[in-house]
Amino acid sequence: MAVTLTINGTSHNVDVEPETPLLWVIRDNIGLTGTKYGCGISRCGACTIHIDGKPVKACQTAASAAVGKQVTTIEGLSKDSTHPVQVAWVEVGVPQCGYCQSGQIMSAAALLATRKKPSDREIDAAMADNICRCGTYPRIKAGIRRASEIAGS
Amino acid sequence: MTNVNLSRRAFIQTSVAAGGGLLLGFHMPSASAAKIEPTPWNTPTSGVEVNAWLTVDPNGGFTIRIPHTEMGQGGITSVAMMIAEELDVPWNKIQTVFADPNRHLRNNKEYKVMSTHGSQLVRLQHPHLMQAGASARERLKEAAAQAWGVPRDQVVAKQGVLTSGAKSAPYAEFATAAAKIKLDKEPEIKKDGEWWLLGTPTQRLDIPHKVNGSAEYAIDTRVPGMVYAAVKACPVPWGAVKSFNFEAIKGRPGVIAAIELKAVPGKEDQPDMQNAVAVVADSWYRAKTALDLLPIEWDFGPNANVSSADMLAIGRKVVEEKGIVSKDSPQAIELVANGKKVVSAQYERPFETHARMEPINATVHVQDDRVDVWSPTQDQSSAVLLVADQLKRDPKDVYAHTMFLGGGFGGNGAGGTAVTRQAAEISRQVKRPVKVLWSREEDIAQDKQRMMSVAKLSASIGANGLPEAIVTRAMWFSKGKANQIGPATADYGITTMPYIIPNRHHERQNVETHIPSSTHRAPGANQTGFITECFIDELALAGGWNPLDWRIEMTKGLADHQLVLNMLKDKAGYRTDLRRGEGMGVAIVECHETIAAACATVSVSRRGQLTVEKIVVVADPGHVINPHAGREQMEGSVIYELGHAWMGGLDIQKGRVANTNFDSYNLMRIDQAPEIETHFALSKGKRWGGLGEPAGPPVPPAVANAIFAATGKRIRSTPFRLHDLSWS
Missing domain, CATH: 1.10.150.120 ([2Fe-2S]-binding domain)
Structure with missing residues (x-):
């Protein structure tokens, strides 16, 4: 099933179950590997990203929950490490x-x-x-x- | 040959222009198979290889190949600094790449050591790394000397430029000639005090990659056609798989196969496989979800009911029995048996786990003509050999790609873990590249743990309040009754305590457990530093001594210990007269040839809430080459060890690890972290110590001793969180 996500300003169509954690969509489907897997239960923060500017743990956020929202990963924080x-x-x-x-x-x-x-x-x-x-x-x-x-x- | 005469000023301008497109600092290893070179030891420039560690690039840069792994300890930078020091080239002209383990093995261990463990990189490898730089420099000088018709000692090599009288040329000019020169005698390496770069705080070359997501770890490997595997080994280590029902999950999206991985009977060393089941799918999340739903029936074997409490009971019994004698003194036994004032105590520490932030993983691509491996190992050359062994292939055809490590802490040492074999086996069977990733639960449950230990110590105090004799018995639980883990035995840290106690008798025992065990940051000292230095505090106080003054008194004649303790006294402001609920404590432990002392300041609320306010650490590694990275390692070691002692502790229930994620195995968090102050007390003698681990072991005892000072409660086991620290 296709889910459309906007990540770092770019729109992506990905074929995943809608409940798939955003972490795995970002890493394995889209290929942005700066966001890391650490625990899978929202207890270590290695997968922290921004959704509409707010910090969330991508390992416990379903891909479907990010539809229509702006997702920012470490790769999108700034263009050239200038944040x-x-x-x-x-x-x-x-x-x-x-x-x-x-x-x-x-x-x-x-x-x-x-x-x-x-x-x-x-x-x-x-x-x-x-x-x-x-x-x-x-x-x-x-x-x-x-x-x-x-x-x- | 063109004889180039450039003034130094002109050289800098020229090389800056030429180096405009050069990526200096660190050249990223590739996590993508599409970018793999057929001969991976080729550097990313067209430089001239002067020796295995160094190429001189035509654009004024120098590429240094790093044989070691980078797990945050600053290894890349340290190796480059040691070579640049001797070579004498501008630091900003250095480019680094990882050396290739396949080349290392093909050429009879060309880099001498590729393993990165034991805080050894500077401590033990500096002579041959500095030699590589010195040898290259002398050969460049010799090449220039021959071309210019002058003796070599009239050629000066400085900051990348060779000069003799009016003649001058950049190193690159003579690199090809230098590569062919064999020196009659290799130069000696520089001594501390003759350095221009070493000893200078230097920013680490890997840092820019670690702030924007571009640093690639083994877990980030992406190979075209790659599939993913989630693995579950028998939760009780060394148990067996009775059956599993693939039919139940076969229809789930993306699922490709379920594969049984079999332990080889009698093969129970660190990198050997447990009995396990792997589910392979087109994404890791699909593999993991399917694995969770896969019906598996296990045979847990004879250890199915073992618990931490059972093991502790065994440990307590064992320390009452005679053990292997590490140091014999019948007189010590007699003095303690008949002493007027005898202090006795028993100390206990649980299992701890490495819990590197990057969970254990490996990607292997088995092909007809070659095998590629990406693994977060502390020894890439061992990864090559492990995969070759698993597949019965020639190691010459196995290529391990060195990636950044998301932590190591000794858990990825000696080739690391069974995951490398698992990935090789699965890739062989599914005939595709496969990434095996252990879930965090699997990572903790199947880690090679730091050993549980129990120790009983007794000492007799003489007329002056100082001990005249000490008798100790220490035990640990180790897989296969292992006597030694890394440099440590069960009583390492007890037998190595520096104090000049006239009569010392030490015994140890190794008790078999099915829980796999391994080296863990600061092996031995990490457990026994706490045991020894808390007991010493008890002794000092029982004899009416100030604990810091006691340690200074009892190390008289040991110049380096005196240097460290006196600096601690000078810097930490240690006091014994704080009001109730506040306390300071000290400790000193030697590990990997570095002496480290800590002073802790704590406060404990009446209800028993502990706050560790500040830790001051003083370390003497003898010499330090990058004080910046050294301080980082000291800070990190403090947090690492304090975390175990305060909130850690693995719980074994029903033969398996019960707390397998960060909701139940707790690591220190930022709001619990103390302020940390680090100092070097450099003795600058023959001893070269490590800095990646030694600052940790003195911290838990310093904190426990501070808790005693604050509350009157003596803590003799960890974690502290299990103790009632309330006072009134």
């Missing part, structure tokens, strides 16, 4: 293995879209769904603070 969060991530050197970082960056970008200068507590609350097994949390916090500065300048 303030990406710039700050490079500057601070946030990623280690990097596997969870697409999700971290999408969560951080969504936070900064609503809170220009988030408090430490707001950063914790917004990012607590995103696990980093390498333990880059101190640099994620520093990266968000730096991204906030970059966006404000």
Whole structure:
């Protein structure tokens, strides 16, 4: 059965069961592999994407739920890694293995879209769904603070 | 040969222009078969290969082939820095690519070591990596010397330019000649203190790829015609498949086949297959959904009722019995038996799992003339051999493609896991490229776990409040009663405690379990660091000593330990007079030849809510080549180990792992993470230690000791979450 999805501004017709999680449609049908599988139960955040600008876990979102909406993945966050969060991530050197970082960056970008200068507590609350097994949390916090500065300048 | 005379200024301008189209930093490995080169060791430029690690490119760049994997530890950057240091070329002219394991094996282990484990990359591999750069530099100088008619020692090689008197040329000019030169004597590598690049904090070359989704991991592999497999092994390890009914799922969309994977009797090592069933479909989600619905009847075997509690009971019994003697001291036994003041305690730690964020996976494409493998392994050369063995093919025809690893932590070491064999077997049977991906539940249930351990320690305290004797017995549960896992035995970290206690007697036991076990970041020290350093805290306090001063006193004469402990004292502001509910604790553990000490500051609410406020870590790896990556590894190690000790712990029920996803096996999250401060105390002697693991082990004991200081409650097992920390 065909589902039509708009991902990073491009329309795609995909032949999947409508209940197929968006994660697998994005990765395996469309071929955008920046969004990662980590747990499949919405507990690690590696698959975080934006739907109409809001952060959601793609592993627990049915493809049908995104029909008619704007889906943004890490590949669509900016054309050339110039989103303030990406710039700050490079500057601070946030990623280690990097596997969870697409999700971290999408969560951080969504936070900064609503809170220009988030408090430490707001950063914790917004990012607590995103696990980093390498333990880059101190640099994620520093990266968000730096991204906030970059966006404000 | 054209003799090029360029001023240094002109060289920089020329090479910048020539390098305009060159992709510097890191050249992405390809996850697409369409892009596979028939000879994968060809570099992406038309450079001249001076040796296996290095090509000098005509446009002023230098391509360095990285024999090791990148799992976030900064390996790509470290290898490139070590070679660039000796070669003496501008850092921004370096391009890196992964070296090819097939070439390595064809040419009698040309890269010496391709495995990446044990915090070894700098610690053990720096001599031959730096040698590769030094040798290339000297051969370039020799080529110029011969062309210019001067002795080699009158040629200077600096920042990519060869100079002698008025003559000057870029390295590229002499690369072809240098490649043919054999030196009478290989140069010595530079010493710490003679470096211009090493020791400088350097941004990692892989980072730009890790902020935009372009970094490709094995799980991202896409091969034309590829199918997908979801796998379920017997939930009780080493159990068997009685039957399964493919008819029940055959009609589901996209389903292609169900394949039984069979363990080979007697083959129960880390990369050997368990009995399992795989469902193959045209997408992984369809394969996984069908597998979940596939009726499978298992024979769980003799371990079907084993639980963590049963195992703990065995462990507690075993430490009451005589074990293998690691260090013998009848006098220690006698002093402890008859001591006036004796402190005894028993410590316990559960199984932990690697839980790398990238679940275990492998893609294999079996063809008549070649086999291609994409696997998140810490040893690509082993992946080649495993697949060759599974398929009974010549390793020369097997090509492993090195991808970024979504974590490793020792779980992907030594060729990694059975998944590589599974993918080879399924691809052979379905005659198509196949990607096997373990669900997170499968990843945790079928991982090779870190061993459960129990230890009993007793010490007799002398007149000055310091111990005169210590007697310990430690046990772990390991598959096949394994005596050694990585560098560790069941009492590693106890026997290696640095303290000058006059009489020490240590014993250990290895008890058989069916739960597969393996190396895990900081093997041995990760479990016993907690056991040793909490017990030491008990001893210090029982003797009336300040725990930090006790450690300084008891390591007198050990200059490097003194350096680390004194810096910790200087930086951490350790205090024992905080108000109730607040506490500080310290610990020091050696691992992979690095000495690391931690100071923890915690607060515990009256109701027992724990907050770890801050961790200060001081490490002495002897030397550090990239302090930036080193600090990242120290921070990460702190979170990694604290996570296990605080909220971790695998639960074994009915012979299998009961908590197999992140709703029940908990990893540390950002809102629980402490502030972390890292310091290097570099002894700069003969010892070269690793940095990927050692900062972790001292953290759990430092936190437990801080909890004791805050609440008076001594924690002798992990995870902390199971302890009532309330106080009044």
